[in-house]
Amino acid sequence: MNTREFTKMGVPGDCIGVAITAMQRASASGRRDAKVVIPKVLANPEHYFEDTEYGDFAKAIAADRDFVRPAPINYRTWGTDIDQPTHDQMSMACAMPNAVAAALMPDGHVGYGLPIGGVLALDNAVCPFAVGVDIACRMKLSIFDIKPELLDKPEQFKVALEKGTNFGVGCEYNPRKSHEVMDEDWDVTPVTKRHKDKAWSQLGTSGSGNHFAEFGILTDLRNNEKTVALMTHSGSRGTGSAVCDIYSAIAKARLSSKFSDLGNLAWLDLDTEAGQEYWMAMELMGMYAAANHDIIHRSIAKLLHKPIMHSIENHHNFAWKEQHLGREVIVHRKGATPAGKGVMGVIPGSMGTPAFVVEGLGNPDSLCSASHGAGRCMSRRKAKDTYTWAAVRNHLAKQGIIVLSAGADEVPYAYKDINKIMAEQSDLVTTIMRFDPKIVKMSDDGKSED
Numbered sequence: 099m100n101t102r103e104f105t106k107m108g109v110p111g112d113c114i115g116v117a118i119t120a121m122q123r124a125s126a127s128g129r130r131d132a133k134v135v136i137p138k139v140l141a142n143p144e145h146y147f148e149d150t151e152y153g154d155f156a157k158a159i160a161a162d163r164d165f166v167r168p169a170p171i172n173y174r175t176w177g178t179d180i181d182q183p184t185h186d187q188m189s190m191a192c193a194m195p196n197a198v199a200a201a202l203m204p205d206g207h208v209g210y211g212l213p214i215g216g217v218l219a220l221d222n223a224v225c226p227f228a229v230g231v232d233i234a235c236r237m238k239l240s241i242f243d244i245k246p247e248l249l250d251k252p253e254q255f256k257v258a259l260e261k262g263t264n265f266g267v268g269c270e271y272n273p274r275k276s277h278e279v280m281d282e283d284w285d286v287t288p289v290t291k292r293h294k295d296k297a298w299s300q301l302g303t304s305g306s307g308n309h310f311a312e313f314g315i316l317t318d319l320r321n322n323e324k325t326v327a328l329m330t331h332s333g334s335r336g337t338g339s340a341v342c343d344i345y346s347a348i349a350k351a352r353l354s355s356k357f358s359d360l361g362n363l364a365w366l367d368l369d370t371e372a373g374q375e376y377w378m379a380m381e382l383m384g385m386y387a388a389a390n391h392d393i394i395h396r397s398i399a400k401l402l403h404k405p406i407m408h409s410i411e412n413h414h415n416f417a418w419k420e421q422h423l424g425r426e427v428i429v430h431r432k433g434a435t436p437a438g439k440g441v442m443g444v445i446p447g448s449m450g451t452p453a454f455v456v457e458g459l460g461n462p463d464s465l466c467s468a469s470h471g472a473g474r475c476m477s478r479r480k481a482k483d484t485y486t487w488a489a490v491r492n493h494l495a496k497q498g499i500i501v502l503s504a505g506a507d508e509v510p511y512a513y514k515d516i517n518k519i520m521a522e523q524s525d526l527v528t529t530i531m532r533f534d535p536k537i538v539k540m541s542d543d544g545k546s547e548d
Contacts, residue, residue: 099121099132101118104117107136109140110159110162110355111355112158112354112356119155120136120154124152127150136155139152139159143156143159143163167195167357170193172192173188174463174464175201175202175206176204176522176526177203179204179475179514179518180202180206180215181208183208184206184207184208184215188202190359190363191213193360194357195357196220196365197218197219197221198219198221198422199219199423200218200465201216202215203217203467203469203470203473203523204514204518204519204523205433205470205514205519206473207473207474207475209230210230210362211228211362211432213433214433214473215432215434215469215473216228216432216434217430217464217467219422219427219428219429219430220427220428221427221428222367222368223365223367224365224368224376224377224380224417224428224430225364225365226341226364226366227362227364228432229342229415229416229430230415230432231338232333232334232338233334233339233383233387234334234338234386234413235331235414236331236413237329237330237435237443237445237470238395238411239327239411239444239453240328240399240407240408240409241316241327241406241407242326242327242328242402242404242406243325243405244325245325246325249313249315249326252500252536252537254401255402255537256500257401259311259313259398259537262311262401263397263398263539264303264304265303265304265306265539265540265542266306267541268336269305270300271301272299275301275302277301277302277389277392279388279389280297280301283382284382286375286379287341287375289344290379290382293341296336297386301390302397303335304330304332305333305335306541308540309330309331309541310330310331310504310538310540311394311398311539312328312329312536312537312538313326313327314537316455316532316533317534319529319530319531320530329444329535330391332387332390332391332394333415334384334387334390335390338383341376341383348366350362352364368428377417395409410444412443413431413436414431414433414434415432415433417429418436420466422462422466429465431470433471434468434469434470435456435527437458437460437466437468437526438458438460442456443458443468444456444533445468445516445519445520445527446471447471447516448508449494449510449540450499451510451515454516454531455530455531456468456528457528457530458526459525459528464526468523468527469519471519472519473513473519474513475512475513477512478507479507481506481509482506485506485511487509490506491504494510499535499536499538500537501539501540502538503540504538504539504540
């Protein structure tokens, strides 16, 4: 008998594997009565609990019939400018059977599986798509002892951005950059071992999509002192994407038919081999993404002939083991910034609007999280169809913002009002510095990796 025959007999999808095992055991003991016994087990499973060959199958059938799907948990929302499809995605995530707590940040918009701006705590499980395709996508801001008026003579800063990193899908360095992250154990999973060479070639690059490197004026709102800062946004590049693809596929293949509607929210239990592998790969991608930023900032500082005085950085596509509700849970922040008590972070706006350095207030209702940016209010396709890049570039130039390269999908008008976003999360973070972009570099290939 095969899977199709079991299905035709009425065996639930989650019980077919147990049915096959039972049939094999019966055959090994000389019984050839599967076609007779299995319908009887389906009709009265409790009569077969003690059967040597079919007992486990009978118990599986009984458990399947007694199964009641847990009710979805509730989530709290910050912000008002969030559309229904985003709420629908968040509600679906809250229907996961291992969901413990959740929150939606004010920059929320539709993503893959968990919406961007979604925060989700699971019990002993990790969901690859709730972490994101670009694992450990992160922000870094470095402060220089440079007078802001020097940006009025931008040539040196433009050269530093152009030569300090590479943009575009698949971009690489030859010769390769050096960093101790490549001395880590890349053999922890088959996918990281297979992609180590690619990861090394992309070390120090920024990629595509909404990734950027920019100089701007940093104002300390506590004393109004101003200086020049460098801000970057990028992640784990092609290797991080490969990790997500592989382990999402594994999770989907293992997803019970009872939860087939969850789709991209398939998860891996952390006490399984696949769950542990994903966790180790994710942690490695965190170190790798941090190394990318480290190389970019050091390279640009070297081109400026200026030392970095101080840096602030944070992940926003990651999962953490944290204590909430009196227990350890796995907190996924998909496009959300860690905002524990006293934790520093960087929340960007767009190429034409401010970014902010913040200090977390440790609000437990948001699982100690805040937004990761302004959040999109317009799809990439609509932005390209609506705006011409030349007109936007000229408009930004009139505001004193030089854009070296970018795509029309990243125009400021495709994003929500960052000032409103910050006002809507005043109970999550305290704003301590403001960054106003002056020289911006992004990919102009019109593709997205994030």
